[in-house]
Amino acid sequence: MRDLVYAKQLAAVAIPSFNKELVQEVGQLLTPMGIPVITTDKKNNEAELLKAIKKYKIDMGFMMTYSYKIPASVFNLPPKGFFNFHPGPLPEYRGADPVFQQIKNREKLAGVTVHKVDNGFDTGPVVIKEMTKLEPTDTYGILNNKLSELSAKLCGLLVRMAGFDFAIPTKPQDESKARFFPRQSAKELSIDWGTMTGADIIALINASNPWNKGAFTSFNHRIIRLLAAAPEPGDAGDTTPGHIVSMDENDITVAVINKELLRISYLYIDEGFLKAGMLNNIGLVAGRNFDRTLTP
DSSP states (O other): OHHHHHTTOOOOEEEETTOHHHHHHHHHHHGGGTOOEEEEOTTTHHHHHHHHHHHTTOOOEEESSOSSOOOHHHHTSSTTOEEEEESSOTTTTEESOHHHHHHHTTOSEEEEEEEEOOSSSSOSOEEEEEEEEOOTTOOHHHHHHHHHHHHHHHHHHHHHHHTSSSOOOOBOOOGGGOOEEOOOOTTTTBOOTTTOOHHHHHHHHHHTTTTTSSEEEEETTEEEEEEEEEEESSOOTTOOTTBEEEEOSSOEEEEETTTEEEEEEEEEETTEEEEGGGGGGGTOOTTOBOOSSOOO
């Protein structure tokens, strides 16, 4: 959006009305520039989008993390096409939250795919796909920012392509590689100390930070969300996974499978965001165990 504003190529923006903070933030930025911000809901989505495209003579549509399905009457209307900027490689990462899934799956690279919108979910033909390095320390917020910058770059490229007097080239997705990930459940956001390696746990924590305030675990049936963790040198021996091996005023060291150790630095409970070593007041001390699986 930023680059389109600077290039004076942004005609209007549509945002679901339930996202009140974003509506307010974008409105404060764009309204003084004379760029309308249209709010939509599930019932009026099609009508409002059709009205805006016709009223503002929009010749090309872009979609980025939009909450409602775009009907054919809308995506077929702009003469230069309607395109989605999907924050994951397609067709391997179809679904609602590919940023989370790419981190959780410990991919080496993450990407953005620009594709034409069609009647399916993330199924339209691809214009361009570009990848960037996914660091083991990247949180959801960090990767989201990386992919946003990559999307801005691809947006400028797509606008330049549209400036030529020919159809934007696309390539069908390879359905043999297609995977669809539904929105993550509480179980998928939860640590299983008996089956997950240290690297698995770190990836889940990073994939859940900051939007979910961390990955779920529990102690004495009280939910705790882990926000930051790193491998700890040493050998846990035959210690039960989830056992708190040591604790100081800052960190907790926990045994995980394969005789590995994990150092947990920050977590979240109802009282707030805390250093992991501050939970001795609820009985979380060296020698105790996290519940193996989430038990709310």
